Amino acid sequence: MTDTSKLQYTAEHEWIVVDGNVATVGITAYAAEKLGDVVFVELPEVGSTVAGGTVVGEIESTKSVGELFAPVNGTVTATNDQVVESPELVNSDPFGAGWLIKVEFETLPTLLTFAEYSALIGE
Amino acid sequence: MTSAESSIPAPPLTERFSPLHQAHVDAGASFTDFAGWQMPVRYSSDLAEHHAVRHEAGLFDLSHMAEILVEGPDAASYLDYALAGKLSVIELGRAKYSLLLAENGGIIDDLVVYRRGDEQFLIVANAGNRYAVVEALTTRAAAFDVRVVDESDDYALIAVQGPRALAILEATTEIAELGTELRFMKYYRATDAAFRAAPLLVARTGYTGEDGFELYIAPDHALELWDALTRAGADKGLVPAGLASRDTLRLEAGMPLYGHELTITTLAAQAGLGRVVNLDKENDFVGRAASEVGPVSGAPVLVGLMSAGKRAGRAGYEIFRSLDTDTSDGSITSGALSPTLGYPIAMAYVTPDLARLGTEVYVDVRGTRIPATVTSLPFYKRIK
Numbered sequence: 001m002t003d004t005s006k007l008q009y010t011a012e013h014e015w016i017v018v019d020g021n022v023a024t025v026g027i028t029a030y031a032a033e034k035l036g037d038v039v040f041v042e043l044p045e046v047g048s049t050v051a052g053g054t055v056v057g058e059i060e061s062t063k064s065v066g067e068l069f070a071p072v073n074g075t076v077t078a079t080n081d082q083v084v085e086s087p088e089l090v091n092s093d094p095f096g097a098g099w100l101i102k103v104e105f106e107t108l109p110t111l112l113t114f115a116e117y118s119a120l121i122g123e
Numbered sequence: 124m125t126s127a128e129s130s131i132p133a134p135p136l137t138e139r140f141s142p143l144h145q146a147h148v149d150a151g152a153s154f155t156d157f158a159g160w161q162m163p164v165r166y167s168s169d170l171a172e173h174h175a176v177r178h179e180a181g182l183f184d185l186s187h188m189a190e191i192l193v194e195g196p197d198a199a200s201y202l203d204y205a206l207a208g209k210l211s212v213i214e215l216g217r218a219k220y221s222l223l224l225a226e227n228g229g230i231i232d233d234l235v236v237y238r239r240g241d242e243q244f245l246i247v248a249n250a251g252n253r254y255a256v257v258e259a260l261t262t263r264a265a266a267f268d269v270r271v272v273d274e275s276d277d278y279a280l281i282a283v284q285g286p287r288a289l290a291i292l293e294a295t296t297e298i299a300e301l302g303t304e305l306r307f308m309k310y311y312r313a314t315d316a317a318f319r320a321a322p323l324l325v326a327r328t329g330y331t332g333e334d335g336f337e338l339y340i341a342p343d344h345a346l347e348l349w350d351a352l353t354r355a356g357a358d359k360g361l362v363p364a365g366l367a368s369r370d371t372l373r374l375e376a377g378m379p380l381y382g383h384e385l386t387i388t389t390l391a392a393q394a395g396l397g398r399v400v401n402l403d404k405e406n407d408f409v410g411r412a413a414s415e416v417g418p419v420s421g422a423p424v425l426v427g428l429m430s431a432g433k434r435a436g437r438a439g440y441e442i443f444r445s446l447d448t449d450t451s452d453g454s455i456t457s458g459a460l461s462p463t464l465g466y467p468i469a470m471a472y473v474t475p476d477l478a479r480l481g482t483e484v485y486v487d488v489r490g491t492r493i494p495a496t497v498t499s500l501p502f503y504k505r506i507k
Contacts, residue, residue: 036164036168037168037169037170037171039170039433039460040433040434040435040460058489060433060434060435062169062170062173062371062459062460062462063169063367063370063459065489091168
């Protein structure tokens with residue numbers, strides 16, 4: 001079980017865990033809950049260059065469409081094929097098996113701490 | 124008419140809660156604002172709730188819906204004037220789907236009308252249109268010996284929908300059947316019953332494309348009824364179901380939703396509801412002249428669309444006749460990845476030359492044009 005207090009966050013309801021110069025990115029349980037059952041996930045190509053703050057993918061539920069933002073400038077080194085195959089992983093395990101992309105970056109922007117994100121969503 | 128002179132209460136500014144609110148909170152529901160009401164959007168999974176209704180049963184809180192009583196010696200002839208259908212001919216204990224039209228033929232609301240007596244009818248309207256419906260019905264009553272009473276606050280409404288709905292109601296021992304035995308009740312019929320000592324109206328109606336019942340009861344008894352149904356359904360796969368699943372269920376069943384497929388600028392004929400407007404009845408009715416003229420030539424018409432893949436067009440997305448045309452040929456009013464069928468479905472208004480079954484069109488899904496085929500409604504029909 002992921003210790004969510006150790007993760008970093010964005011105001012777009014994404015979580016980031018940093019290992020060296022690679023950031024693993026997913027959406028938070030709060031975002032997954034707001035979306036409802038996720039039925040389709042579109043992720044960027046491995047090897048593509050992404051700019052922090054831009055839309056690089058989509059997370060669709062029966063009711064609505066969520067956008068996936070790149071939290072950092074960098075290159076996509078991996079995408080989660082399992083979540084494309086089984087989008088419900090975003091709901092069942094948003095902080096674990098529901099991860100979406102890994103991005104190699106040079107510099108990490110300022111992200112939200114667990115406390116800051118919790119305050120943002122009013123918890 | 125100024126508000127000072129009006130006898131119609133103004134819409135409340137504060138959010139409203141169903142008498143079943145605590146049951147939803149206890150069941151872990153997420154809530155959404157619906158016409159000023161905080162209503163359950165889902166309990167855990169909208170997909171699971173959708174599938175439960177298709178295969179077993181779902182329990183819905185629809186207490187936000189509006190109920191309006193019409194009674195008096197002229198009730199039947201009044202409704203023939205006020206509504207688009209011929210309500211005077213419906214028999215006691217029967218229900219009829221109808222439309223409340225504006226003078227220009229536009230749709231103020233779609234309704235279900237129950238005949239409760241020779242001179243008494245109950246009209247069920249959409250929550251968001253409650254005040255518009257009461258105002259129109261009241262204004263139209265001027266020349267008739269009839270009373271129009273907004274009884275919305277006197278009713279909670281609980282729906283049990285799905286193939287096991289009958290079995291669940293029959294297992295709810297606290298419900299005493301006063302009229303027809305439920306198993307002999309046909310679709311779009313209603314009967315008086317009792318839940319413990321409280322009066323209960325049981326209607327075999329719904330908005331999911333499945334068999335099911337809608338139960339009208341005083342708000343004070345709603346929680347007890349909800350709990351009794353939950354207990355009776357525990358071994359029959361009954362789950363509480365929210366508005367998210369209700370929306371995908373009604374979309375699969377090709378049922379229009381006010382504000383999406385039906386609006387004040389839509390004529391019934393455009394929405395495929397021409398049969399609901401009875402031009403054979405002899406009397407005048409509000410919207411008759413405009414309905415006889417019909418939509419202007421080239422006015423968009425409602426169609427069903429299906430696509431391959433998983434990316435669904437949604438309300439507001441535009442339709443194009445080809446990959447490279449610049450001018451929009453219509454737009455989607457409701458769309459989703461169909462949980463039952465597994466592919467995207469939508470209802471859309473398109474220019475009439477694209478409305479023929481089998482026509483290939485394109486849906487602009489956030490910048491990408493995805494092929495779609497015009498198909499017949501409903502998308503899903505239960506096997507009886």
